[in-house]
Amino acid sequence: MRDRPYDRGLGGLVLGLTARRWVGLAAVLLGLAAAALLHGRLAAPPIYDGIIVPPAPYRYESPPPNLRNGNQPPLSGEATLPAPGGDVAGGGVQTDDQQVITFWGPGTLKAPPGATSVKCTITPVANPPPPPAGVEIRGNVYAINCVGQPGNGKVTLTSTFHLTMRIPPGTVNDIRYWDGQSWQNLTTLFAPGGDPYASVNAPGFGDYAAMARTGSSNGTGGFFSGLSRYLEFYGILAFVVIFGVIAIIQEIRRRRARTLRK
Amino acid sequence: MIAARLAAPRRAALLTGLVLAAAVLRALLLPLGDAFSTAIFAACLLGITWAGASTQVGERVLKRRNAAIAGVAVGVLLLIPVMTGPMSRRPLGDFWSWAAIAAMVATLEETAIRGALYRSWLAESGPLAAIGIGAVVFALIHLPRYGLTAMPLDLAVGFALGGLRAVTGRVMPCAIAHTIADWGAWFWA
Numbered sequence: 001m002r003d004r005p006y007d008r009g010l011g012g013l014v015l016g017l018t019a020r021r022w023v024g025l026a027a028v029l030l031g032l033a034a035a036a037l038l039h040g041r042l043a044a045p046p047i048y049d050g051i052i053v054p055p056a057p058y059r060y061e062s063p064p065p066n067l068r069n070g071n072q073p074p075l076s077g078e079a080t081l082p083a084p085g086g087d088v089a090g091g092g093v094q095t096d097d098q099q100v101i102t103f104w105g106p107g108t109l110k111a112p113p114g115a116t117s118v119k120c121t122i123t124p125v126a127n128p129p130p131p132p133a134g135v136e137i138r139g140n141v142y143a144i145n146c147v148g149q150p151g152n153g154k155v156t157l158t159s160t161f162h163l164t165m166r167i168p169p170g171t172v173n174d175i176r177y178w179d180g181q182s183w184q185n186l187t188t189l190f191a192p193g194g195d196p197y198a199s200v201n202a203p204g205f206g207d208y209a210a211m212a213r214t215g216s217s218n219g220t221g222g223f224f225s226g227l228s229r230y231l232e233f234y235g236i237l238a239f240v241v242i243f244g245v246i247a248i249i250q251e252i253r254r255r256r257a258r259t260l261r262k
Numbered sequence: 263m264i265a266a267r268l269a270a271p272r273r274a275a276l277l278t279g280l281v282l283a284a285a286v287l288r289a290l291l292l293p294l295g296d297a298f299s300t301a302i303f304a305a306c307l308l309g310i311t312w313a314g315a316s317t318q319v320g321e322r323v324l325k326r327r328n329a330a331i332a333g334v335a336v337g338v339l340l341l342i343p344v345m346t347g348p349m350s351r352r353p354l355g356d357f358w359s360w361a362a363i364a365a366m367v368a369t370l371e372e373t374a375i376r377g378a379l380y381r382s383w384l385a386e387s388g389p390l391a392a393i394g395i396g397a398v399v400f401a402l403i404h405l406p407r408y409g410l411t412a413m414p415l416d417l418a419v420g421f422a423l424g425g426l427r428a429v430t431g432r433v434m435p436c437a438i439a440h441t442i443a444d445w446g447a448w449f450w451a
Contacts, residue, residue, distance in 0.1 A: 018322060023389045024428025031397075031422025032339050038415040039343035049367040049440075053447050054360065056350045070353070239297070240362045243304055243370070250308075254315050 055196060058168040059097050061124045061140045074099060074124040074140050080149065081118045083111035093120045100142050102202070103162040110156040115148030118155050125207055129178050134214050139168035141178075141209040144202070160201035163208060167196050171216035175200045178207035273317070274382035274395075280310050281374055281399055289406035300367060307370040314378020319385050323431035333435025336426050337442025340419060344443075344450045357448055368440040375400055375420075376427040376436040393424030400424075419443070 059074040060067065077100065079093035088109035094101040100122050111118050121144070128141035142165070146155040165175055167190075174188040175198055186200040198210065284306035291299035324332065375396050383392035397420030401413045408416070423436045 020389045021322075021429050023393065024425040024430075027393045027421045027425025028336065028429060029425070031418045031420070031425055032336070034418035035340060035415060035422060036343050038418055049364055049371065049444055054352065054356060056352050239301055239304075240359075240366055243308065243366055246308060247369070247373075250312060250315070 055166075056097075058139060058166065058196075059099060060168070061126060072097075076124060077122040079120050081109070081120065083109070083115055083118050083148070086111045086113070086115070088118050091120075093122055095122050095124075095142075099140070099166040100144075100208075101164040102144060105159070105161070108157060108159050108161055109146060110158060112148040112151070112153030112155065114151060115153055117149045118146050119149050120144075120146040128207060128209065129183070131209075131211060132183050135173075135183075135211045136214050136216075138170060138172050138210045138212050139166075141207050143207050145205045155205075157204055160203050162199065163202040164197055164199040165208065165210055167198050167210045169196075171212045172198065172210045173212050173216070174198075174210075176209055176211050177203060178209075179204065180206060183209075183211070273314075274379070274386055277310060277314050277379050277382050278395065278399060280306070280313070281379060282402060284310065285403035285406065292406075300363070304367055304370050307374040311370070311373040311378050314374075314382055317378070317381040317385055319381050321384075321431040324429070326432075326434070329430040329432045329435045330438060332426060332430055333438030334442065336422060336435070337439035340422065340439060340443040341446040341450075344446050347450050349449055352448055360448065361445055364444040365437075365441045368444050369437040371400070371403075372423070372433050372437040372440055376423060377433045380424065380427055389428045393421060393428055396424040396427075397421045 057067075057070070057072070059072045061074055063071040075096035077093050077095035079091065081088045081091040081104075087107055088104065088111065090104055090106040090108070092101065092103040102120070102122065104120075109118055109120075123143045123145075125141040125143050128137065131137050144163070147153065148155055163175070172190075175186050176183040177186055177200075178184075184203070186202070189199045191197040191199075200208075202208065284303055287306065288299045288303035291302055323329070379399065380392045380396050383395050397417050400420030400423070401416035404416050405413060423439060426439060427433065427436050
């Protein structure tokens with residue numbers, strides 16, 4: 001039994017395959033082929049560790065001064081939903097950067113007479129209505145609307161629809177709805193585990209925005225914000241160093257024990 | 263010899279149970295934070311690797327350099343389907359600390375599953391069982407985070423990594439392939 005490097009290299013691998021290596025090679029090829037076929041067809045894990053990949057930076061319509069460099073403009077979204085007989089069977093639309101996602105249940109949208117489909121859009125608003133006193137808008141304001149096709153006729157909502165918004169770094173208290181006259185508070189559910197998303201049952205077409213009380217953290221500065229970032233960074237670094245050192249010591253001891261046995 | 267063969271499945275089954283228990287513990291601790299639960303999980307994997315290090319099996323091992331090349335090749339092949347998607351534009355400045363953690367967890371998963379667990383099952387039941395059980399365990403430990411829909415993909419990747427272990431006789435190329443596949447997620451997922 002040999003446990004030192006097999007000195008014929010890759011050529012030896014091809015010419016001198018053992019049964020174990022044949023099984024291994026078959027598993028590699030089978031696994032790679034299956035992985036290639038399954039990617040994109042299923043909800044694929046981005047990584048195989050179960051750790052969180054930080055989301056891409058929030059795209060601001062009007063970024064805070066310290067985030068202006070490197071900011072990407074937010075994207076809009078559009079979808080056309082068939083409306084046979086005036087009823088939309090359901091569906092959703094999301095912005096291309098996935099900062100806003102909406103879903104309409106069956107029968108929630110009623111197309112105008114003569115329309116065969118409904119076009120729904122989500123658009124970042126460049127000049128939003130001012131927030132109420134004591135409250136600030138956090139992130140972007142998005143306009144959500146649906147019109148009948150052809151003719152751009154008015155679409156009627158028969159009930160609320162589901163709206164999920166990505167929230168920017170910092171405090172957010174709720175998502176609000178501009179009904180054309182004032183901002184309405186909505187009961188807001190925040191995603192667990194620190195995921196930067198919040199959801200509401202949206203009551204109508206119009207503008208939606210995440211808001212926070214004036215003076216709460218906007219996630220872009222402050223002593224405690226800076227301190228927590230340092231703690232997080234050095235905590236992670238310590239975590240890597242400690243486990244790295246333990247792994248190296250373990251490997252050295254294992255090799256030493258193996259040498260002694262020989 | 264007979265005693266060793268009889269003892270092996272118990273040991274292999276025990277190690278399998280320990281790896282699965284570590285994953286369950288991680289899922290239970292998740293509400294306390296991703297970093298904390300991952301740290302505990304990493305510590306468990308390290309302990310399992312330690313516990314399984316004494317199992318010896320005769321394996322032909324590929325030269326270190328060639329094994330590393332095989333690891334890089336499998337990692338890149340795993341990454342190609344991900345690279346067909348749009349780039350994520352995540353900042354490179356934040357990549358390094360995340361990449362170090364991803365590499366460490368990937369390496370520990372490999373030393374536990376393709377190291378200790380693989381050796382134990384190989385000693386008793388042969389390479390097919392070692393690769394297959396390793397792949398199933400690999401898919402199961404990621405179940406709490408990714409859900410059932412991701413299991414077939416995790417199973418396929420587990421087979422590829424187990425096969426790589428059997429071909430090269432080393433854990434290192436599996437850790438390299440796993441790490442490369444993980445790192446790509448920063449840029450494409």
